[in-house]
Amino acid sequence: MQKRARSWSSWLWMAIALAAVVAAVWVEALSKQPSGRANLKIEVASLRSQAAVGQLLAEQSAAGNLTSTFVAAQSSQILKNVDSTRARLRPSEFEPALREDVARAGDLSSRLSEDVRALEDAGGDGAKANALKQEFAELVSQLLTLEDSLKS
Amino acid sequence: MKKWVEIFLGILTAMGGFVEVGELVFSVNAGAKFRFSLLWVSLVGTVGIIVYCEMAGRIAAVKEQPVFNLIRERAGLDAGLLTLVAATAVNLLTCTAEIGGIAIVWQLLSGWPYRWLIVVAFVFLLLTVWVLEFEWIERVFGLFGLLMCVFLVAAVYLRPDWGQVAAGFVPRVPHLESTSEYYLFAYFVVALLSSIMLPYETYFYASGVIEDGWNPSDINLNRIICVVGMTLGSVLGVALVILGTQVFQPRHIEPELPGAAALGPAMLFGKVGLIAAILGMFFAFAGAAIETALTNAYNLAQFLGWPWGKFRPARDAARFTLAWAATFALSALVIITGVDPVSVVEYSIVFSVVILPFTYFPLLVIAADKDVMGEHANGWLANALGWFYLVVITLAALAAIPLLIITHGGQG
Numbered sequence: 001m002q003k004r005a006r007s008w009s010s011w012l013w014m015a016i017a018l019a020a021v022v023a024a025v026w027v028e029a030l031s032k033q034p035s036g037r038a039n040l041k042i043e044v045a046s047l048r049s050q051a052a053v054g055q056l057l058a059e060q061s062a063a064g065n066l067t068s069t070f071v072a073a074q075s076s077q078i079l080k081n082v083d084s085t086r087a088r089l090r091p092s093e094f095e096p097a098l099r100e101d102v103a104r105a106g107d108l109s110s111r112l113s114e115d116v117r118a119l120e121d122a123g124g125d126g127a128k129a130n131a132l133k134q135e136f137a138e139l140v141s142q143l144l145t146l147e148d149s150l151k152s
Numbered sequence: 153m154k155k156w157v158e159i160f161l162g163i164l165t166a167m168g169g170f171v172e173v174g175e176l177v178f179s180v181n182a183g184a185k186f187r188f189s190l191l192w193v194s195l196v197g198t199v200g201i202i203v204y205c206e207m208a209g210r211i212a213a214v215k216e217q218p219v220f221n222l223i224r225e226r227a228g229l230d231a232g233l234l235t236l237v238a239a240t241a242v243n244l245l246t247c248t249a250e251i252g253g254i255a256i257v258w259q260l261l262s263g264w265p266y267r268w269l270i271v272v273a274f275v276f277l278l279l280t281v282w283v284l285e286f287e288w289i290e291r292v293f294g295l296f297g298l299l300m301c302v303f304l305v306a307a308v309y310l311r312p313d314w315g316q317v318a319a320g321f322v323p324r325v326p327h328l329e330s331t332s333e334y335y336l337f338a339y340f341v342v343a344l345l346s347s348i349m350l351p352y353e354t355y356f357y358a359s360g361v362i363e364d365g366w367n368p369s370d371i372n373l374n375r376i377i378c379v380v381g382m383t384l385g386s387v388l389g390v391a392l393v394i395l396g397t398q399v400f401q402p403r404h405i406e407p408e409l410p411g412a413a414a415l416g417p418a419m420l421f422g423k424v425g426l427i428a429a430i431l432g433m434f435f436a437f438a439g440a441a442i443e444t445a446l447t448n449a450y451n452l453a454q455f456l457g458w459p460w461g462k463f464r465p466a467r468d469a470a471r472f473t474l475a476w477a478a479t480f481a482l483s484a485l486v487i488i489t490g491v492d493p494v495s496v497v498e499y500s501i502v503f504s505v506v507i508l509p510f511t512y513f514p515l516l517v518i519a520a521d522k523d524v525m526g527e528h529a530n531g532w533l534a535n536a537l538g539w540f541y542l543v544v545i546t547l548a549a550l551a552a553i554p555l556l557i558i559t560h561g562g563q564g
Binding site: 006008009010012013015016019020022023024026027038039041042045046048049052053055056057060064065066067069070072073074077078081084140144151 | 228231235259262263329332404405406407411412414418422423425427430492509510513546549551554557558560
């Protein structure tokens with residue numbers, strides 16, 4: 001039994017290592033090419049999700065359901081994610097045919113970044129949060145449109 | 153009467169300690185991305201963790217031998233050592249993710265800088281494990297982790313279509329738009345299964361049985377706590393999927409941060425719901441951080457033959473004590489460098505499933521062995537379920553890393 005267990009463990013370790021190596025080699029080969037439509041869609045989807053969280057945060061802040069500390073801290077955490085996505089949206093990293101879409105995503109991410117910063121500064125001010133609600137909703141809608149256009 | 157209190161507390165502790173940062177993130181996202189279609193994975197995972205924790209607890213009660221003794225004994229020193237190294241690395245990763253999660257939720261409560269809160273979390277965890285006895289660690293974090301029930305209340309309050317919820321428990325693959333979405337669905341199947349069946353849970357449970365001094369007369373207690381506690385715990389996981397479906401999917405949100413999940417209860421119950429959700433997450437994450445750090449110490453001590461156990465004074469189990477303290481310290485150091493805690497969660501969940509078969513196989517072999525376990529050996533049902541799950545997790549272990557890479561870390 002012990003021998004069988006050892007042999008089974010060794011074979012399984014090798015199979016897992018092989019699967020990981022094959023997948024890594026494949027990804028390495030792909031990473032040498034400029035990013036395509038699928039990668040841009042992932043970045044836009046991430047921005048859309050962050051904008052939608054911003055919208056919900058603004059809505060709930062305006063409704064008085066959140067503490068001002070929570071709004072400021074959650075906004076600051078969203079901002080980090082938005083900024084790291086923005087940093088990846090360099091036109092030179094994507095296929096030339098996508099440069100216009102990348103630029104559009106970059107513009108929307110800048111607007112999102114400003115809005116999240118405004119929400120962070122608003123803290124628990126319900127009126128300011130209420131004003132930002134609509135802006136976030138528009139961003140979600142525009143990012144959804146861009147995301148849909150990137151579906152292959 | 154004392155026995156019933158013990159059973160009751162054991163069930164509540166198992167329930168409150170069931171959810172950790174990985175399960176929270178993946179369950180809410182599973183609902184947000186695929187509605188109720190992944191609920192069957194919760195069911196499969198819950199039965200799986202019950203089967204193997206029950207076996208680990210039974211072996212520990214009968215033989216007074218924890219998991220890593222058995223791995224070394226059955227798999228041999230070389231393969232056992234490889235499993236030990238992998239398990240230690242994965243536990244470290246999980247502990248890192250939990251400490252990151254604690255700092256995030258504390259930031260939501262206090263507004264203090266994230267990096268300072270990592271240091272505070274490290275000191276808090278260190279002092280807690282140093283000062284509290286094993287029994288109290290289990291009870292404090294398990295029972296206060298029940299604040300997570302606010303997600304359960306929110307899920308019921310949201311009035312989902314219960315027919316659709318029930319249909320989600322029937323295994324099926326939904327109709328999706330593209331091949332990449334099918335890969336993403338497969339990735340979520342593997343990740344959700346892993347988040348429920350995290351290997352540290354089995355290691356910790358078996359060592360806990362020995363810490364609590366259980367013996368063969370406690371086998372029924374072991375069975376009841378595993379079945380009832382973990383089933384109730386998994387109800388919390390199901391509630392998180394429902395929350396993802398009802399709150400986040402219609403709003404196009406794929407919540408990555410724990411704070412986003414807290415918005416669900418806040419929407420329904422205002423600031424009280426928000427605070428309960430954040431505190432529940434804190435106790436759940438802190439409990440998991442402590443369990444992973446202790447698990448690392450248990451595994452190392454059991455494999456290398458050091459004296460171990462929280463029941464011993466620190467000076468009598470110095471290397472064991474140093475091992476859990478070092479796990480906290482290394483985890484805090486990793487997360488303070490600025491690595492994204494959400495990515496750490498992702499990797500900890502994926503690599504956890506890779507080591508599951510190496511943990512479960514020796515357990516199954518011993519639990520089924522009548523020469524070792526006598527009248528307490530597995531019956532036909534435990535054997536059938538044990539082999540079924542071994543096949544399932546072996547397939548999941550083989551698919552986990554390729555799926556992580558193909559789906560860009562679960563993004564699509």
